[in-house]
Amino acid sequence: MTVLRAEKLFKRYGNFVAVDNVSFSVESGKIFGLLGPNGAGKTTSIRIVTNIIAPDSGEVYLFNETAGPKLQEKIGYLPEERGLYKKLKVIEQLLYFGQLKGMKRSEALQKARFWLFKMNASDWENKKIQELSKGMQQKVQFISTILHDPPLVILDEPFSGLDPINTELLKQIILDLKEQGKAIMLSTHIMSQVEQLCDEICLIDHGKVLLSGNVRDIKKSYGKDTILVEYEGDSNVFNDLKDVQIINRSENRIEFRINADIKVIEKFQKELLSKVLIFRYELMEPSLNEIFIDVVTKKEKLIEN
Amino acid sequence: MKISYLKIKSIIKHEYTTRIKSKGFIISTLLGPIGFFVIMGMIALSSYLSVSESPKMKIAIIDYTHNYGKEIVRLDSVNLFLSKKSEAELREKVLKQELDGFLIIPENILDSGIVYLFTGGGGGIAFQSSIRDIVNAVVRRHRLEREGISPLVIQKIDSPVLLDARKITITGEKKEFTEVYAVLGYILGISIYILMFTYGGIVQRSVIEEKANRIIEVLASSAKPFEILLGKVIGVGALGLTQILIWLIVFGLGLYFGAPIILSFFESDIMQSSIVSNAELSDAATGLEIPTISPLLILALIFYFLAGYFLFSTIFAAIGSAVDQESDAAQIQAPISMFLVIPLLFISVVIVNPDSTLSVILSLIPFFSPTLMVIRIAASEVPLWQIIVSVMLMIISFFAAIWASAKIYRIGILIYGKKPSFKELFKWLKAV
Numbered sequence: 066m067t068v069l070r071a072e073k074l075f076k077r078y079g080n081f082v083a084v085d086n087v088s089f090s091v092e093s094g095k096i097f098g099l100l101g102p103n104g105a106g107k108t109t110s111i112r113i114v115t116n117i118i119a120p121d122s123g124e125v126y127l128f129n130e131t132a133g134p135k136l137q138e139k140i141g142y143l144p145e146e147r148g149l150y151k152k153l154k155v156i157e158q159l160l161y162f163g164q165l166k167g168m169k170r171s172e173a174l175q176k177a178r179f180w181l182f183k184m185n186a187s188d189w190e191n192k193k194i195q196e197l198s199k200g201m202q203q204k205v206q207f208i209s210t211i212l213h214d215p216p217l218v219i220l221d222e223p224f225s226g227l228d229p230i231n232t233e234l235l236k237q238i239i240l241d242l243k244e245q246g247k248a249i250m251l252s253t254h255i256m257s258q259v260e261q262l263c264d265e266i267c268l269i270d271h272g273k274v275l276l277s278g279n280v281r282d283i284k285k286s287y288g289k290d291t292i293l294v295e296y297e298g299d300s301n302v303f304n305d306l307k308d309v310q311i312i313n314r315s316e317n318r319i320e321f322r323i324n325a326d327i328k329v330i331e332k333f334q335k336e337l338l339s340k341v342l343i344f345r346y347e348l349m350e351p352s353l354n355e356i357f358i359d360v361v362t363k364k365e366k367l368i369e370n
Numbered sequence: 371m372k373i374s375y376l377k378i379k380s381i382i383k384h385e386y387t388t389r390i391k392s393k394g395f396i397i398s399t400l401l402g403p404i405g406f407f408v409i410m411g412m413i414a415l416s417s418y419l420s421v422s423e424s425p426k427m428k429i430a431i432i433d434y435t436h437n438y439g440k441e442i443v444r445l446d447s448v449n450l451f452l453s454k455k456s457e458a459e460l461r462e463k464v465l466k467q468e469l470d471g472f473l474i475i476p477e478n479i480l481d482s483g484i485v486y487l488f489t490g491g492g493g494g495i496a497f498q499s500s501i502r503d504i505v506n507a508v509v510r511r512h513r514l515e516r517e518g519i520s521p522l523v524i525q526k527i528d529s530p531v532l533l534d535a536r537k538i539t540i541t542g543e544k545k546e547f548t549e550v551y552a553v554l555g556y557i558l559g560i561s562i563y564i565l566m567f568t569y570g571g572i573v574q575r576s577v578i579e580e581k582a583n584r585i586i587e588v589l590a591s592s593a594k595p596f597e598i599l600l601g602k603v604i605g606v607g608a609l610g611l612t613q614i615l616i617w618l619i620v621f622g623l624g625l626y627f628g629a630p631i632i633l634s635f636f637e638s639d640i641m642q643s644s645i646v647s648n649a650e651l652s653d654a655a656t657g658l659e660i661p662t663i664s665p666l667l668i669l670a671l672i673f674y675f676l677a678g679y680f681l682f683s684t685i686f687a688a689i690g691s692a693v694d695q696e697s698d699a700a701q702i703q704a705p706i707s708m709f710l711v712i713p714l715l716f717i718s719v720v721i722v723n724p725d726s727t728l729s730v731i732l733s734l735i736p737f738f739s740p741t742l743m744v745i746r747i748a749a750s751e752v753p754l755w756q757i758i759v760s761v762m763l764m765i766i767s768f769f770a771a772i773w774a775s776a777k778i779y780r781i782g783i784l785i786y787g788k789k790p791s792f793k794e795l796f797k798w799l800k801a802v
Contacts, residue, residue, distance in 0.1 A: 112784070115590075115591040116591070117587070117590040117591055117784065118784065134372070134374065134593075134594055137591060137592055137593075138592075140591065142587075142588065142591040144584060144587040144588060144591075146584040146587070147583075147584065148580075148583055148584035148585035148586070148587050148588045148589075149583065149585065150388075150579075150583070150585060151583065153388065157388070161380070161384045162588060162592070164380040164384075165377060165380050165381070165589065165592040165593055166592055167376070167377075209588070
């Protein structure tokens with residue numbers, strides 16, 4: 066079911082066009098990734114969807130209704146930068162945000178305690194925000210986002226400031242929410258996370274949509290053009306490679322994309338076998354990270370020309 | 371525009387309950403009355419000092435009349451003394467700073483009416499007028515004596531007139547305590563001024579805090595900027611009102627239980643002095659009357675505090691929303707602050723002459739009303755129409771302020787990194 070539908074959003078600040086004809090939709094039970102470099106128009110798009118600002122033109126539909134103040138309660142929004150009252154106790158903070166989303170105090174209290182327990186944070190209930198570490202604050206902020214059980218959850222860089230253990234914990238909770246049928250909109254720079262979590266993506270830059278669709282389809286459309294080699298031996302052999310683009314290179318490991326004819330590569334492959342010891346050789350689809358860089362740089366070259 | 375009262379209520383509740391428990395509020399509520407008494411004490415002390423203490427100046431007198439000098443020294447033997455030295459010698463001494471100055475009394479003083487004062491500079495207006503008054507008193511007596519008027523008559527002429535002002539009320543007449551009410555008005559006016567800006571400042575800091583800590587992003591995804599602004603202003607205003615009511619109740623109880631004790635202490639003192647100074651007026655002093663505080667004044671105090679607070683806090687909130695940190699707010703506010711100081715400059719004018727045209731006009735200007743109208747209501751009988759006009763102007767300007775502030779606030783809270791100019795603020799006002 067389509068929970069959120071943004072149609073032809075357009076927003077201009079003076080002469081600067083922040084969002085230019087952007088459309089996307091978010092389904093329930095799916096994670097939608099909104100990607101793009103800094104200043105691409107992600108935050109503006111999210112602010113339009115959350116009804117913080119109005120677009121100059123275009124429409125936002127939430128459950129097929131025109132989005133407005135009434136529907137704000139159906140959205141949980143975790144902004145990129147943390148917004149908590151430093152001097153407030155954790156529980157007071159959660160109660161306030163919950164009540165602002167239309168919850169009753171008792172209901173908010175019960176839910177807040179449930180989530181604090183679930184996030185291993187029950188002990189902090191009466192601590193002031195300023196006594197907490199950044200990671201802890203991030204957890205509190207996340208709880209405040211989903212406290213009122215919104216059908217649409219918008220997360221802007223939800224993993225920043227979290228250690229690996231808490232990153233996993235949060236990932237698991239996001240996947241749980243997806244299981245429960247929530248629509249999740251995720252904005253992040255970390256492509257590995259997008260690859261692990263997102264079903265659909267929309268890549269925007271300079272306010273325009275560059276790429277959108279199902280993650281698997283997008284990767285398939287690029288074909289298998291990336292080679293990963295793990296080896297032992299003289300690394301100089303790779304310096305002879307022509308018409309390839311090295312993505313990642315570290316000791317005994319190299320990842321590159323081929324632009325040349327596959328036959329050249331096959332020849333090189335044989336050469337390689339005779340010179341170094343190969344542990345792993347894999348022909349695969351490009352990572353989302355590569356696709357991201359590809360699309361954005363191509364676009365930028367286009368603009369320069 | 372539809373407004374969610376439930377959300378405004380949540381915001382008011384949050385702003386009020388988190389602050390009323392804060393140390394800052396409890397301490398300021400406790401220290402407020404102490405500060406009040408310190409200010410009152412300072413006013414009393416300064417008026418006492420300015421009357422009783424004349425500056426210490428060492429002034430020599432060259433008396434060419436060989437007569438009046440003695441009498442003049444007798445009136446102020448601390449500062450003045452007779453000198454046999456010549457003018458040139460005294461000039462030397464003044465330059466060497468062994469002497470502050472010298473006074474020359476010419477022989478024909480009774481006719482010319484001029485004495486000459488030479489100083490190394492300084493002394494102030496009070497010092498000069500004290501010299502003039504002393505010489506004037508002596509010269510005046512000698513002029514009258516020269517005309518053959520007997521010293522007894524002169525003494526009678528010089529005995530002062532006392533004004534016993536009474537106020538006519540429905541139930542009869544009351545003693546008029548003009549000075550007491552003037553001092554009361556002064557204190558109340560200053561208190562309102564301080565409170566308005568204290569609480570307006572709290573609103574502004576809170577807006578800046580929410581913006582700087584990006585809390586506003588979460589709030590704005592839950593409620594309309596107008597609801598956030600209104601809820602905050604009302605919540606903090608309720609806090610201010612709570613503080614004022616606590617103080618009023620404490621003062622009320624203090625007066626009710628404390629006044630009889632204080633009065634009995636003063637009573638004997640007043641009776642004695644009145645008998646000694648003027649026996650004719652002694653019947654006026656019987657049945658001691660105390661100044662009462664009218665309910666109108668208390669109502670005015672509360673109304674003008676709230677109205678002034680709402681007016682300034684919405685403007686301060688708009689300025690707060692447009693900047694990233696407090697120091698920037700102070701800069702934008704500087705021109706406005708200069709304008710807001712005006713009532714302080716006119717307080718003394720209004721107290722001395724509460725019903726003059728200038729006082730009436732100033733007290734009707736909404737930005738000045740909270741301070742100056744309260745002073746006028748305390749110090750005089752303000753015509754009802756003036757109060758009504760002022761109340762209406764306050765209400766109209768509050769709505770204008772919140773309309774404009776909401777527009778600036780709505781845009782300001784989401785813009786970071788640059789300090790907007792006044793031109794930009796006006797542009798935001800015009801934005802749809």
